[in-house]
Amino acid sequence: MNWSGEQQPLGKLGLYIGYFYVKEATDTFLNTTGWGKGIAILNGNNLGRYWPTEGPQHTLYVPAAYVRRGSNVLMMLELEGTSTCQETSCTVSFVDQPIFVWKKIVTVGDFFSGGRNRLRSKNRRRN
Numbered sequence: 653m654n655w656s657g658e659q660q661p662l663g664k665l666g667l668y669i670g671y672f673y674v675k676e677a678t679d680t681f682l683n684t685t686g687w688g689k690g691i692a693i694l695n696g697n698n699l700g701r702y703w704p705t706e707g708p709q710h711t712l713y714v715p716a717a718y719v720r721r722g723s724n725v726l727m728m729l730e731l732e733g734t735s736t737c738q739e740t741s742c743t744v745s746f747v748d749q750p751i752f753v754w755k756k757i758v759t760v761g762d763f764f765s766g767g768r769n770r771l772r773s774k775n776r777r778r779n
Contacts, residue, residue, distance in 0.1 A: 668728040668742055677719040680746045681711035687744070688732025694718050695725055710751040 665688075682692055684702035692699040692712055699712040728744065736743050 664733050665730050668730060668734075670726045670728075670742075670744065672724050672726065673722060674719060674724060675721065677716045677721055679716045680714045680719070680748060681750050682714055682726075683711050683745045683747045683751060685710050685751065686736040687728065687734045688730055690728055690730040690732070693727040693729070695720055704753075708752045708754045710753060711747060713750070714746065 682694075682699060682702075684692070684704045687702060687704060689701075689703040689705070691701055694714060695718060697718045699714060699718070702709075702712060704710040726744070734742055
């Protein structure tokens with residue numbers, strides 16, 4: 653799907669509206685990789701919030717009931733800016749599987765051992 657804009661520079665925050673055509677509605681996922689942070693709306697149905705740089709979810713589920721046979725309208729309310737734009741258009745894609753990118757912050761073992769160590773240091777008697 654491509655967007656074109658005449659009012660403001662592409663890639664900045666704003667409301668992006670795109671149109672696409674499908675022959676048959678099917679379950680799919682909206683791939684938000686390259687977009688900043690915002691809300692996606694398909695044919696008046698709120699698909700949800702996206703923030704792929706924070707993850708882990710890079711896709712939004714799109715049930716077949718939200719997709720019309722024929723012409724469809726996708727609105728992306730972008731709050732940070734997108735890197736998917738060229739000079740005259742921006743792009744987004746639909747994929748057949750979800751995309752998750754997990755970041756290791758802390759393991760369960762690290763969490764519990766850190767908690768015990770903190771308890772020990774707080775409960776020590778001072779002379």
